Amino acid sequence: MTTLTGPRLPPRSGRPRQLVVLLHGFGADGNDLIDLAHAWQPLLPDAAFVSPHAPEPCLQGFGRQWFPLTFRDPHERWRGVNRAAPTLDAFLDAELAETGLDESRLALVGFSQGCMMALHVALRRKRRLAALVGLSGMLVIEEGKGPESLKPAIRSVPPVLLVHGDQDDVIPVEALFLSADLLSGAEVPVEWHLSAGMGHGIDEGALHHAGLFLAQRLGESLPR
Structure with missing residues (x-):
């Protein structure tokens, strides 16, 4: 099984008490999301951040991919998340063992294809994660x-x-509402935020809402 590597940001406080794993999108790599760690570190001074490179080189010749996308096969996303899930699961297990933490101190943040992976894997872990943030993606x-x-899985x-x-x-906004409906229908509580005027990316509003969500779920005291 492929071992994932990628950029890291150690906790500002020196000792990791939380772990935040950032999953990039199709055609990018771990360097694409590690800046989120710098933005959120003031809210999460005890968190270790890691942004692994996806396991495969992108077929289009740039960046990395969690799984290939041709946008011609309606089943490719489903096959893809299932094929890539064991590699991500093994990475999470190794990171938790290395930090001495458990899932109650783990948050997953995924962008686009990384959001697909985060949702797929988190719902199927044996133990409940502290938080999951899906940015510009969808539930597959x-x-x-x-x-x-979904519910039996x-x-x-x-x-x-x-x-x-x-x-x-790239992933139309309807995907947010469809994903939220699917999660709610499977009795998974979900919150959502819509960034007005924003395309396929992360704006200041998204950073703010996601950072507060992570801090609240990971038990940090929020600034007044």
């Missing part, structure tokens, strides 16, 4: 099926925040 389920197919229910730009032309 088997083509043609609904919440009834769920092993733990983390708090979920979905964030999306209302002008996203």
Whole structure:
């Protein structure tokens, strides 16, 4: 199985009491999201951040991918998240063992294809994660099926925040509402934030809402 590597930011306080794993999108790599760690570190001074490079080189010749996308096969996302899940699971297990933490101190943050991976894996972990933030992505389920197919697969229910730009032309904003409906239908509580005028990216509003969500779920005292 592929061992993932990527950039890291150690906790400002010196000792990790939380772990935040950042999962990049299709055609990027771990360097694309590590700046989120710098933005959130004031809210999470005890958190260790890691942003692993996805396991495969992107077929289009740039960056990395969690799984290939041709956008021609309606089943490729479902096959892809299932194929990549064991590698991500093993990475999370290794990071928790290294830091001496458990899932109650772990948060996953995924952007675009990384959001697909975060949602797929977190719901199927044996133990509940502290938080999951999905940015500009979607929940992947088997083509043609609904919440009834998701519920039996769920092993733990983390708090979920979905964030999306209302002008996203890569993964349309409808994906946020569809994902929220699917999660709610499977009895997974979900919050969401819509970034007005934002395309396929992360704006200051998204950073702010996601940072507060992570700090609250990881038990940090918020600034007054």
